[in-house]
Amino acid sequence: MKEFEIVIPVKAVNYDELDETDRTLVDSARQATERSYAPYSNFCVGAAILLSNGEIVTGANQENVAYPSGTCAERTACYYAHATYPDAKFKTIAIAARDTSGNEIVNPVAPCGACRQALLEYETLAGENVKVILVGSKEIFILPSVAATLPLAFTDFD
Numbered sequence: 001m002k003e004f005e006i007v008i009p010v011k012a013v014n015y016d017e018l019d020e021t022d023r024t025l026v027d028s029a030r031q032a033t034e035r036s037y038a039p040y041s042n043f044c045v046g047a048a049i050l051l052s053n054g055e056i057v058t059g060a061n062q063e064n065v066a067y068p069s070g071t072c073a074e075r076t077a078c079y080y081a082h083a084t085y086p087d088a089k090f091k092t093i094a095i096a097a098r099d100t101s102g103n104e105i106v107n108p109v110a111p112c113g114a115c116r117q118a119l120l121e122y123e124t125l126a127g128e129n130v131k132v133i134l135v136g137s138k139e140i141f142i143l144p145s146v147a148a149t150l151p152l153a154f155t156d157f158d
């Protein structure tokens, strides 16, 4: 038998410790929460992706009365980004959330499993790490890659 641990590097910072580029992306993710349609969960998520061409593409969760038909903010953003700029690489993604009263979620918001899998595809396409910024009202987590959010990911096994 073999046993091992998988360690995930996470930096916990506050907004003021971010560089200007990351701050802009966090601001974009926070603003994107305003375009969420979340009448069922009341959990308004915004995602912002910085692309290699300098563009920032945002998305917000879009719910539906037929629950599985809705889409998370992260996948809304990443599919739109790749559909609009298919040659651009993903550089960084920031994710933020608030409730319907406008209160930002305290703990840094992490993408669901399906979004981690979807984002990993674009990180693989980019051929380089995509930084992940998880925004909370008091603390922000920075992970060096999407792969770090999804240990033992399903991949194209040869």
Ligand SMILES: [Zn+2]
Residues within 6 Å of the ligand: 072, 073, 074, 075, 111, 112, 113, 114, 115, 116
């Ligand atoms: Zn998701």
